[in-house]
Amino acid sequence: MQAAFIKHDGYQCGYCTPGQICSSVAMLKEVEAGVPSLVTDDLTASPEASLAEFRERMSGNICRCGAYSNIMEAIQEVAGRKA
Amino acid sequence: MRPFTYERARTPREAAVAARAEGAKFIAGGTNLLDLMKLEIETPTHLVDVNGLALDKIEPTGDGGLRIGALVRNTDLAADPRVRKNYLLLSRALLAGASGQLRNKATTAGNLLQRTRCPYFYDPNQPCNKRQPGSGCSAIGGYTRSLAVVGGSEACIATHSSDMAVAMRALDAKVETVQPDGSERAIPIADFHRLPGDTPHLETALTPGELITSVVLPKPVGGKQVYLKVRDRASYAFALVSVGAIVHSDGTGRVALGGVAPKPWRDEAAEADLPRGAKAVTGRLFAEAQPTDENAFKVQLAERTLGAILTEARANP
Amino acid sequence: MKFDAPATTNPIDQLRIVGQPTDRIDGPLKTTGRAPYAYERYDVAPNAAYGYVIGSAIAKGRILSIDAAGAKALPGVLAVLTAENAGKLGKGATNAAPLLGGPDVAHYHQAIALVVAESFEQARAGAALVKVEYYRAPGAFDLAAAKDSAVIPQIGQVGERGWRFRGGLRRRSRTPR
Numbered sequence: 135m136q137a138a139f140i141k142h143d144g145y146q147c148g149y150c151t152p153g154q155i156c157s158s159v160a161m162l163k164e165v166e167a168g169v170p171s172l173v174t175d176d177l178t179a180s181p182e183a184s185l186a187e188f189r190e191r192m193s194g195n196i197c198r199c200g201a202y203s204n205i206m207e208a209i210q211e212v213a214g215r216k217a
Numbered sequence: 218m219r220p221f222t223y224e225r226a227r228t229p230r231e232a233a234v235a236a237r238a239e240g241a242k243f244i245a246g247g248t249n250l251l252d253l254m255k256l257e258i259e260t261p262t263h264l265v266d267v268n269g270l271a272l273d274k275i276e277p278t279g280d281g282g283l284r285i286g287a288l289v290r291n292t293d294l295a296a297d298p299r300v301r302k303n304y305l306l307l308s309r310a311l312l313a314g315a316s317g318q319l320r321n322k323a324t325t326a327g328n329l330l331q332r333t334r335c336p337y338f339y340d341p342n343q344p345c346n347k348r349q350p351g352s353g354c355s356a357i358g359g360y361t362r363s364l365a366v367v368g369g370s371e372a373c374i375a376t377h378s379s380d381m382a383v384a385m386r387a388l389d390a391k392v393e394t395v396q397p398d399g400s401e402r403a404i405p406i407a408d409f410h411r412l413p414g415d416t417p418h419l420e421t422a423l424t425p426g427e428l429i430t431s432v433v434l435p436k437p438v439g440g441k442q443v444y445l446k447v448r449d450r451a452s453y454a455f456a457l458v459s460v461g462a463i464v465h466s467d468g469t470g471r472v473a474l475g476g477v478a479p480k481p482w483r484d485e486a487a488e489a490d491l492p493r494g495a496k497a498v499t500g501r502l503f504a505e506a507q508p509t510d511e512n513a514f515k516v517q518l519a520e521r522t523l524g525a526i527l528t529e530a531r532a533n534p
Numbered sequence: 535m536k537f538d539a540p541a542t543t544n545p546i547d548q549l550r551i552v553g554q555p556t557d558r559i560d561g562p563l564k565t566t567g568r569a570p571y572a573y574e575r576y577d578v579a580p581n582a583a584y585g586y587v588i589g590s591a592i593a594k595g596r597i598l599s600i601d602a603a604g605a606k607a608l609p610g611v612l613a614v615l616t617a618e619n620a621g622k623l624g625k626g627a628t629n630a631a632p633l634l635g636g637p638d639v640a641h642y643h644q645a646i647a648l649v650v651a652e653s654f655e656q657a658r659a660g661a662a663l664v665k666v667e668y669y670r671a672p673g674a675f676d677l678a679a680a681k682d683s684a685v686i687p688q689i690g691q692v693g694e695r696g697w698r699f700r701g702g703l704r705r706r707s708r709t710p711r
Contacts, residue, residue, distance in 0.1 A: 140561035148564030155565060161317065169296050172312045172452065177301040193452035194316025219659075257662050342591035 135159050138208035146199035154195050158209045161191040165213075183213050219257065225266045229428050233397040235265045237426030243267050245288060246322040248315075249331045258339065258348060259332075272430055275299065281436030284393075287326035287429045291381065292317070294325060304434055306442035306461055310384035313446040316453050326429035329382055329392065329409065330421065333375035333479075334455060335364060346372045346417045354417075363457065366508040366515045368478035373417035377410060377480050383461040384444060386481035387473040391433045397426040403433065410480035440465040441530045445522050446475070458518045464530040468492035472523060474502060477515050495524035583612055585650050586657035588664055589643030594673035596637045597646060597666060604663035605649055610656035614664060615648040639668070 135155050138144070145151040165183050173190045174181040181187055188209050197205065226232030236243055240262035244250055253259035272286040275297050283299060294300060295311035315323065335356055337343045343355035354373050356364055365374045391403040404422050411419055423429075440463040448454040456476035464470040470491050473483040487501035499520040508516055546552045563569035573582055590597075602614035617623060617636030625632050631640035639646070647664060651657035674680055687699040 136565040139565045140557050143555075143558065143561075145561070145564050148560065148569050149571070151564045152567040157318070164317070169292065170301070170308065170312060171317075174312075177305060177308055190452055191317050194318045255658075 135208065135212050138211045139205070142204045142207040142211065143201075144205040144208040145201050150195060150197045150199075150201075154192070154197065154205055157192060157195045158205070158212070161188070162209070162213055164191065185210065188213070219260050219262070221262050221264055223264045223266065225269055227269065229267075229270055229272065229395050229430055230397070230399055232265050232267050232270065233395055233426045233428045235263070235426075236428065237397045238263060241265055241426075243428065245324045245327050246290070248319050248323045249327065253332065256339065256341070258341065267428070278433060283434045285325050285432045285434070287324060287431055289325050291315070291320040291323045291325070291328060294381075295320070303437035304384075304388060304442075306387060306444055306463060307381070307384040307434075309442070309444035310380040310459075310461055313444055313456075313459070314380040325381070325432055328379050329385075329429070329432075331377075331379055332420070334378050335375040336360065338375060346413075347375065347420075348418075350416070350418045360511065361509040362511045363455070363476075364509075364512060365478050366512050367482060367503055367506040368412050368480065369507065370413045370415070370417070372415055373413035373479070375413070375417070375479055376476055377478070378455050378476075379481075380444065380446060380456065380459060380475060382406070382410070383459055383473045383475040383481040385432065385434075386483050387461045387463060387471045388434050388438075392429055393431045393433060394423065394427050394429050396424065396428075401430075406432075406481075407483070413479055438463060438471075440470055441534060443526050443530070445526060447518060447522055458515050458522060460519060460522045460526060462523065462526045462530075464491070464527065466534050472498055472502070474519055477503075477519060491527075495520050495527055499523060583650050583652060584654040584657045585615075585648045586654070586661045587645045588647040588649065588661050588666070590635055590639045590641070590646045590668075591666065592639055592668045592670045593642040593675065595639050595671035596669045597635075597639060598637075598669055599667045600636075600647060601665040601667075602647070602649075604665070605660035608651070608656060608660050608663065610652040611649060611660040612652065613650045614660070615650065616646065 135158050139151065139155060144154065162183075165181055165187060168180045170177050170181055171187055171190050173186045185206065188206060192205070192209070224235060226235060232243065235241060242250065242259070242261040242264060244264045245267050250259060254261070268288065270288060273288040274286045275289055275294070276284050278284050283304065285294060291311050291314065295308045301308045311320065314320065314328075332338070333347070337355040337359060338345050338347055340355075341348070344353035346352060346354050354371070356374050357371070361374065363376065365376045369375075385406050390406040392406060392409050393401065393403045395401050409422055411421060442463050444459065444461045446456045446459040448457050458477060459475035461473045461475070461481075462470060468491060469488075471483070471488055472491070473481045475481060482502060484502055487498050490497035490501060499516065503516050503519070506516060560569060576582075600614075600616050600618070602616075605611055605614050615634065617632070617634045620634055623632055623634050631644055633645060634648070635644040635646045646666065647661075649657045649660040649664065651660055687693070689699060689701050691699045693699065
């Protein structure tokens with residue numbers, strides 16, 4: 135995840151970056167473990183590893199510089215690699 | 218932060234005894250209390266840490282219901298297969314609240330006990346009858362967009378911010394407690410939160426030292442269970458209005474509202490009007506409403522949100 | 535600069551540096567939590583103190599007194615700065631109000647004191663102990679109430695801060711210039 139953040143430039147000032155990385159890693163594990171979220175359509179099934187799920191689950195990490203789109207790219211790359 | 222002493226309780230009774238003292242408070246996840254302590258809105262002199270108590274299980278009750286330990290974290294409660302299957306409204310409500318980080322730490326009991334986010338409660342420069350009884354309510358006549366349209370008083374118009382509590386109210390939960398003398402009781406959720414009246418600083422029915430040990434849900438009632446939370450952002454924001462509804466195929470059901478009152482807002486008599494549609498129900502729920510210019514939109518928003526739920530329920534039972 | 539001759543090739547066209555997705559050199563530091571922010575530069579600024587701002591509790595009026603004795607008595611608190619003891623205070627070119635207000639208060643939460651201490655928590659605790667007495671003057675906070683007394687500026691009129699009024703939305707030219 136750290137390497138993906140560097141590759142996709144998922145930061146500007148870097149102040150939120152450690153938290154973004156910690157949350158991304160943990161969040162992907164939660165998706166894999168079947169923990170549901172607000173956007174999970176069917177609560178009797180496992181959540182999808184979708185962009186909508188990633189966005190909702192990362193909503194506790196705020197970035198004043200607005201690096202969100204690159205953060206999402208980094209997360210998607212790591213999630214894709216894991217799938 | 219003011220200096221305080223700290224202990225880790227070993228049993229619920231021990232915790233209750235320790236918390237009976239003046240200035241003592243329980244701490245579990247700390248996701249509301251710590252913030253308030255940093256702002257010196259809460260100034261406990263003694264913290265009783267209850268995290269180690271064995272109150273973190275979800276177990277079936279004898280009559281087909283579910284007993285949820287006070288320390289069960291919000292994430293775990295929402296994800297529990299029995300809750301997702303039989304009390305879907307509760308899962309949906311929990312998942313609509315806060316962020317993943319907060320849900321992982323926040324507890325069932327703490328969620329019920331969270332204090333209002335009224336901006337005047339949070340501003341020590343402004344008089345507030347919750348912070349200093351008798352000092353006045355700065356919200357009345359101030360910026361009221363996020364505040365109560367019903368259930369308030371001349372002393373306070375703060376709302377209760379919990380989504381979980383709205384679901385619990387619709388599901389007829391009971392709050393089980395233990396007192397310092399060891400006696401136990403079960404408080405119906407409808408009676409758990411107090412309306413402000415003349416005493417906004419008294420927010421629940423709990424007596425000094427009384428510790429919530431679990432919340433009990435009766436056996437499942439089925440139906441289509443929906444929680445819709447309407448807010449300024451798609452996530453990580455409190456409800457302007459929320460609707461927790463259970464709709465049966467015969468058109469009957471239950472409705473509880475969040476974001477509009479000092480406690481989850483439900484009227485079993487109003488629910489009898491469900492077959493007649495959203496307007497009939499919210500008309501009764503808001504019969505005593507005293508909205509301001511800034512928050513009057515909540516009345517119509519609640520009606521429309523409930524209407525959307527009913528329409529969808531008819532189309533997809 | 536006049537563009538009156540055809541562009542020919544220039545060094546940027548080689549795309550050896552500009553145009554390449556080069557990793558930022560601060561990336562490895564920021565993604566491993568090792569990037570030092572200004573207040574973490576213990577090597578160049580050892581033993582830094584921390585400040586906690588006290589904002590005015592009123593929107594308009596005057597500070598009558600600031601009693602910092604309680605704050606100063608706290609362990610770790612080094613000083614409480616106010617407009618009275620901070621020396622001559624300037625105002626930046628783009629500031630509307632002095633950065634340490636006092637005795638006049640320009641707006642709600644205007645910084646009127648800074649508690650300086652050895653740790654952030656000590657400074658914050660000190661701030662809670664500073665007692666400020668105010669004279670609260672009547673102010674205008676309600677746009678709707680003031681609407682009838684609003685003045686529409688003339689096009690070309692220069693305002694207090696040297697900006698020229700070029701027109702409201704309705705009056706702007708519809709053709710791009």
